[in-house]
Amino acid sequence: MPQAMACLFTGALILSLSVKAGAEEQLYYAAPSQMQDVRREMKTAGFWIGRQAHPDNLVMDQHAILEFNRHVREDLKLTRDLSKVPAWYNGAEFKQQLETRLADLKTQGYFADDGQKSSEDFFTGTRTEMALEAIGPEIPLEYGLITRFADQRFLPGKRGLYAKAQDIDFDELQNSGLDLGTAVVILHQSADKKWFYVMSDLSEGWVEAENVALCSRRAIEKYLAAKRWVVVTENKADLYLDQHRTQAYDHVRMGVKFPSGKKRGKAFYSVMIPTRDVQGRMELRPAFINRAQVSVGFLPYTMRTVLEQAFKLLNEPYGWGDRLGEQDCSRFVQEIFATVGIVLPRDSRNQALVGVTRAAFESSTSGEEKLVELTQAAEIPVLLYMKGHILLYLGMEENRPYAIHAVWAYRQPNGEEDRVRVINRVAVSDLFLGEGSKKGSLLNRMSAIIELSHGHFHKPPQGDK
Numbered sequence: 001m002p003q004a005m006a007c008l009f010t011g012a013l014i015l016s017l018s019v020k021a022g023a024e025e026q027l028y029y030a031a032p033s034q035m036q037d038v039r040r041e042m043k044t045a046g047f048w049i050g051r052q053a054h055p056d057n058l059v060m061d062q063h064a065i066l067e068f069n070r071h072v073r074e075d076l077k078l079t080r081d082l083s084k085v086p087a088w089y090n091g092a093e094f095k096q097q098l099e100t101r102l103a104d105l106k107t108q109g110y111f112a113d114d115g116q117k118s119s120e121d122f123f124t125g126t127r128t129e130m131a132l133e134a135i136g137p138e139i140p141l142e143y144g145l146i147t148r149f150a151d152q153r154f155l156p157g158k159r160g161l162y163a164k165a166q167d168i169d170f171d172e173l174q175n176s177g178l179d180l181g182t183a184v185v186i187l188h189q190s191a192d193k194k195w196f197y198v199m200s201d202l203s204e205g206w207v208e209a210e211n212v213a214l215c216s217r218r219a220i221e222k223y224l225a226a227k228r229w230v231v232v233t234e235n236k237a238d239l240y241l242d243q244h245r246t247q248a249y250d251h252v253r254m255g256v257k258f259p260s261g262k263k264r265g266k267a268f269y270s271v272m273i274p275t276r277d278v279q280g281r282m283e284l285r286p287a288f289i290n291r292a293q294v295s296v297g298f299l300p301y302t303m304r305t306v307l308e309q310a311f312k313l314l315n316e317p318y319g320w321g322d323r324l325g326e327q328d329c330s331r332f333v334q335e336i337f338a339t340v341g342i343v344l345p346r347d348s349r350n351q352a353l354v355g356v357t358r359a360a361f362e363s364s365t366s367g368e369e370k371l372v373e374l375t376q377a378a379e380i381p382v383l384l385y386m387k388g389h390i391l392l393y394l395g396m397e398e399n400r401p402y403a404i405h406a407v408w409a410y411r412q413p414n415g416e417e418d419r420v421r422v423i424n425r426v427a428v429s430d431l432f433l434g435e436g437s438k439k440g441s442l443l444n445r446m447s448a449i450i451e452l453s454h455g456h457f458h459k460p461p462q463g464d465k
Helices: 003-010 045-049 062-075 091-107 120-129 217-224 303-311 320-325 329-338 367-375
Strands: 028-030 088-090 138-140 142-146 150-153 174-178 183-189 195-199 204-208 212-215 229-232 237-240 248-252 257-264 268-276 282-290 294-296 356-360 382-386 389-397 400-412 419-430 448-451
Touching: 045 303, 088 091, 091 120, 091 138, 091 183, 142 217, 150 320, 174 204, 174 320, 183 212, 183 217, 212 268, 212 282, 229 268, 257 282, 268 294, 303 329, 303 389, 329 389, 329 400, 356 367, 367 389
Parallel strands: 028 419
Antiparallel strands: 088 138, 142 183, 142 212, 150 174, 150 204, 183 195, 195 204, 229 257, 229 294, 237 248, 237 282, 257 268, 268 282, 356 448, 382 389, 382 448, 389 400, 400 419
């Protein structure tokens, strides 16, 4: 029987082809396509909206959201205001930062793309490519805008490193992804001139230089301060270079914001996007996007909005560190709330430090105690945090707590070793997922319940640094 047919008939084992001869990928079991205890009707926003007494109540208005973002940025220092970055950067500190990261990666014992342990030559060559000796005592900053989706890497280059041999979904060098229109500060360039080290408002790392258009600081400020703008409200919205929408340019993810252009029609809006001229400088030009895929201004911050936006991403592929332009658990959450104007930190650990903590749990807290807290959750969007993962809480149904999250896999008890069941998408599940495994259920692992509303985080969640 052909391999593809065998996979179809068993529905259990994911069989993978090797990337290179003699180097097989990790093999895992597939999760059922229908998650246990998730009924058909539970996979739409309407089901959960119908369980809200006041789904259209405003959680925060735009004034309150601006204050929320200011608190996250200036008090908690979990996001960055690029307009306040000094014109010069401390070169010695930056060089030490890069040296430390390279040394840390070297000690991890990661595997290379070919399934073999990463070699000394890899790190020696990478250090040369990082051009560390070219970093002076003070770095004059340059500025730019991302012109196409760009992977952001911990090291310059596309080669990956993996904690397990051929565990190709988890490249440890993948940090994040930057969408078209993202403003960046440029600190450094690789020896071959093909990579820039950049800081955005949410993350920093290496991106391919061909995806960055150089511009002045003033140009960035003007671009970001446009009085008329739209925000993308659909997943993977296409941008076209003509108003007939036939010349595709790129696509962008939910929550991306663009200045409005001058043209609009019954079926499209025009927006201004940054492109590169022949010298690599920024050149703004109009692009066209389907009218149904954007909102003029942010959406209202209500439970209805949050649930509807979350379910637009249902079944979208999981992407570690935005791999291949997809989303991991924290990016999933971030995209949803970006549509109402909330700017959340990039990673789950920092996302758990914003808003109001309804409850924070010790490792000894029982599942029953956690369930009591969940049943008392107010009609305000709530995030559930555990070390390495974050979820959007949906509510209780037949005494079971449910959430929607971007999840790669869960564990299932199977004798001496747990069986890994791969979901690899945005899914609805109950919090008993993983029950009985050595890692424990989502409910057992949950360390904090966070309400995204007014107020400050009062107590750090347990179980993470």
